[in-house]
Amino acid sequence: MSNPDIIVIGAGISGLTYAWKAARAGRKVLILERRQRIGGCIYSYRFDDGYWYELGAHTVYNSYSELLQIAEETGLADRLVQRGPARVHFGLLKNGSIDWLTPPKILLRLNWLETILHAPFGFLRSKRNRSLEQHYSGFLGPRNFRRILSPFFAAVPSQCADGFPAEGPGSLFKKRERRKEFPRSFGFPGGLQAVCDAIVTNPNIEVRTGVTVSGLSPVPEGFEVRTEQGESIHAPAVAVAATHQVAASILQDSYKDLSDAIRHIETASLESLGTRIHRDKCSLPECAFIVPVDDIFFSAVSRDPFPDPVWRGFAFHFRPGVEYEQKVDRICSLLNVSPSDLDVLAGQNLTLPAPRVHHAAIVADIDRNLENTGIALMGNYFMGLAIEDCIARATSEWQRLNS
Numbered sequence: 001m002s003n004p005d006i007i008v009i010g011a012g013i014s015g016l017t018y019a020w021k022a023a024r025a026g027r028k029v030l031i032l033e034r035r036q037r038i039g040g041c042i043y044s045y046r047f048d049d050g051y052w053y054e055l056g057a058h059t060v061y062n063s064y065s066e067l068l069q070i071a072e073e074t075g076l077a078d079r080l081v082q083r084g085p086a087r088v089h090f091g092l093l094k095n096g097s098i099d100w101l102t103p104p105k106i107l108l109r110l111n112w113l114e115t116i117l118h119a120p121f122g123f124l125r126s127k128r129n130r131s132l133e134q135h136y137s138g139f140l141g142p143r144n145f146r147r148i149l150s151p152f153f154a155a156v157p158s159q160c161a162d163g164f165p166a167e168g169p170g171s172l173f174k175k176r177e178r179r180k181e182f183p184r185s186f187g188f189p190g191g192l193q194a195v196c197d198a199i200v201t202n203p204n205i206e207v208r209t210g211v212t213v214s215g216l217s218p219v220p221e222g223f224e225v226r227t228e229q230g231e232s233i234h235a236p237a238v239a240v241a242a243t244h245q246v247a248a249s250i251l252q253d254s255y256k257d258l259s260d261a262i263r264h265i266e267t268a269s270l271e272s273l274g275t276r277i278h279r280d281k282c283s284l285p286e287c288a289f290i291v292p293v294d295d296i297f298f299s300a301v302s303r304d305p306f307p308d309p310v311w312r313g314f315a316f317h318f319r320p321g322v323e324y325e326q327k328v329d330r331i332c333s334l335l336n337v338s339p340s341d342l343d344v345l346a347g348q349n350l351t352l353p354a355p356r357v358h359h360a361a362i363v364a365d366i367d368r369n370l371e372n373t374g375i376a377l378m379g380n381y382f383m384g385l386a387i388e389d390c391i392a393r394a395t396s397e398w399q400r401l402n403s
């Protein structure tokens with residue numbers, strides 16, 4: 001594309017949302033993406049025979065109204081697929097055995113004496129300026145938190161979430177209005193990546209993959225974006241939607257204070273490995289996910305909520321630094337299969353923000369430094385990691401600079 005109106009850096013859901021808003025407003029958008037594929041943390045791994053499973057993000061809800069709006073605008077809303085019965089069946093893995101649970105059953109695993117002793121005080125305390133650990137240990141007791149809640153919380157952002165803020169920006173759980181005309185949780189044919197694919201069909205959007213942005217500077221007619229491949233691309237407007245560490249590095253030369261503000265956000269890494277197994281080979285009960293207590297992985301997410309007659313798909317989200325062979329062994333031991341039963345192993349390593357109690361103050365500082373730069377800045381390090389949080393930030397950045 002020659003002479004784009006806007007350059008978007010990063011083709012995760014944040015950058016794609018911004019591109020979608022801009023393209024629908026008639027702007028020509030050029031998206032530059034470091035990887036060979038779009039989607040970022042959204043990665044529906046697809047096989048030639050049409051089978052897919054989610055190697056990254058996996059669950060979206062009818063409370064994700066901004067996502068649903070894009071689904072409606074792209075025509076995907078008519079093809080929503082409801083998640084099946086396995087969605088409410090999950091396992092807590094401890095000392096080699098799996099305790100199969102459902103949402104109400106999990107309450108029975110709490111030590112009620114501990115809960116009764118703590119709850120009256122916990123009820124009275126606000127979540128403000130408190131971590132998940134401080135809040136829920138105060139409410140249910142520290143042992144209940146460590147044994148039950150901490151592993152489940154860690155499974156959500158694929159990292160220890162004990163230090164996450166209990167409310168506000170960066171928190172895991174937010175009250176959102178549900179759109180009850182849609183199923184409570186759902187997917188799309190071909191996986192969540194269908195949303196990303198649909199966005200880039202807009203004729204005003206061009207995506208260039210395999211292009212790594214290395215720097216960004218103001219120039220009289222707008223911005224200059226430099227790439228590791230040695231290109232210099234100019235446009236009147238720019239949206240930075242890369243991961244937080246990369247955003248800080250891209251901005252450091254020309255926007256040092258902004259870059260420094262972003263660097264206050266801590267980072268967590270994870271290594272995902274996924275596979276599919278012939279249904280006859282896998283005796284594991286159908287489930288949405290398995291969460292371990294003290295293991296080398298944070299969670300194993302299954303595709304069972306979208307059952308397939310032939311295959312079952314699993315993505316394991318490992319702690320960083322685990323050897324490949326050890327990962328394969330762990331997958332096989334948990335699923336009780338042999339390595340030859342695993343049909344194609346696919347992996348991706350990611351970094352994620354690790355919000356802490358003071359996250360709201362960091363976001364406010366970033367936004368202060370962002371003012372008057374003309375840059376749109378978005379990602380999962382503002383409101384939160386959830387897809388809906390990313391879409392909401394990208395939407396509000398579009399409105400801030402274009403209303």
Ligand SMILES: Cc1cc2nc3c(=O)[nH]c(=O)nc-3n(C[C@H](O)[C@H](O)[C@H](O)COP(=O)(O)OP(=O)(O)OC[C@H]3O[C@@H](n4cnc5c(N)ncnc54)[C@H](O)[C@@H]3O)c2cc1C
Binds near residue numbers: 012057242317380385
């Ligand atoms: C394993 C896992 C499971 C999850 N499950 C859920 C879930 O079930 N539900 C939910 O709501 N959320 C979930 N999330 C969170 C959510 O998926 C992410 O927070 C969100 O998709 C992030 O989107 P993003 O666009 O902000 O960032 P990213 O998806 O990280 O996108 C950033 C993009 O920028 C690109 N980039 C980086 N550097 C450069 C560069 N120099 N030049 C050009 N491009 C660059 C990257 O390659 C990437 O494509 C999950 C996340 C993970 C990792």
